[in-house]
Amino acid sequence: MLKVERLDAFYGDSQVLHGVGITVGDGERVAIVGRNGAGKSTLLKSLMNAGPRVSGLVEWQGENLRDMPSFRRVRLGLSLVPEDRRIFGHVTVAENIEMARYAAGGNALPAAVVIERFPMLVPIKDRPGGRLSGGQQQMVAVARAIAARxxxxxxxEPTEGLAPVIVEQLARDVKAACVETGAALLLSEQNLWFARQCTDRLYIIDSGQIVFSGDWPALDRAPDVKQRYLAV
Ligand SMILES: Nc1ncnc2c1ncn2[C@@H]1O[C@H](COP(=O)(O)OP(=O)(O)OP(=O)(O)O)[C@@H](O)[C@H]1O
Ligand SMILES: [Mg+2]
Structure with missing residues (x-):
């Protein structure tokens, strides 16, 4: 289980997260939603110790991670697919997914097994990463993350810039991959439909603070919250 308490994050002197507290249980799927600049990416990067300077508690399976570097967090089972996806252009889809071995060591799932789980990847498995659409790249990034178990x-924000039909496919594949592998999910999103498909509950972040926590029906019962923090 992930437990975050009183988390502050800074870029230089500028404080971006203010006393954030969240939890994600084993195998649980949770969304972080909020507008542009709310602090979603900063929160995920803070949990990986990958960028911002952080203070507060980040506890993973009972261990306070303190200043543990990102690569060691990966070995403990944490994994982040960043906004820019980082697909390697000169190697194939299958080889991109094989790269998971470098993070997960002998524990990684073979690329062929993972590709079976993502039907969109089957016909393009031998295509170079540099010749993929945005949606295909996102699929590869998620598949590579899953391969590292x-x-x-x-x-x-995996749906950023993707066509609606791809967003639907990605929702099915992300949820299925998490359910099949037992992985928990912490999803940053602005697409509420997608976030709801993939998760059971959500936090709303605004100006670096958690302003709402509940399940999706609870958000339905609070239209004022939705209007105030999520309306564009
Ligand atoms: N490297 C950085 N240096 C300084 N300030 C930053 C840096 N990255 C982000 N910020 C600032 O931190 C705040 C939160 O940004 P963050 O990227 O976490 O938002 P976000 O919720 O992910 O937004 P988006 O939906 O647009 O991706 C913003 O005010 C942003 O300008
Ligand atoms: Mg972001």
């Missing part, structure tokens, strides 16, 4: 997969 994370205990908690963090996805940073």
């Amino acid at each position: 994370p205990k908690l997969m963090m996805l940073d």
Whole structure:
């Protein structure tokens, strides 16, 4: 289980997260939603110790991670698919997914097994990463994350720039991959439909603070919250 308490995050002197507290249980799927600049990416990067300077508690399976570097967090089962996806252009889809071995060591799932789980990847498995659409790249990034067998997969706005039909496919594949592998999910999103498909509950972040926590029906019962923090 992930437990975050009183988390502050800074870029230089500028404080971006203010006393954030969240939890994600084993195998649980949770969304972080909020507007542009709310602090979603900063939160996910803070949990990986990958960028911002952080203070507060980040506890993973009972261990206070303190200043543990990102690569060691990966070995403990945490994994982040960042906004920019980081697909290697000169190697194939299958080889991109094989790269998970470098993070997960002998524990990684073979690329062929993972590709079976993502039907969109089957016909393009031998295509170079540099010749993929945005949606295909996102699929590869998620598949590579799953190949490393994370205990908690963090996805940073995976639907950004994707066509609606791809968003639907991605929702099915992300949820199925988490259910099949038992991975927990912490998903940063602005697409509420997608976030709801993939998760059971959500936090709303605004100006670096958690302003709402509940399940999706609870958000339905609070239209004022939705209007105030999520309306564009
Ligand atoms: N490297 C950085 N240096 C300084 N400030 C930053 C840096 N990255 C982000 N910020 C600032 O931190 C705040 C939160 O940004 P963050 O990227 O976490 O938001 P976000 O919720 O992910 O937004 P988006 O939905 O647009 O991706 C913003 O005010 C942003 O300008
Ligand atoms: Mg972001």
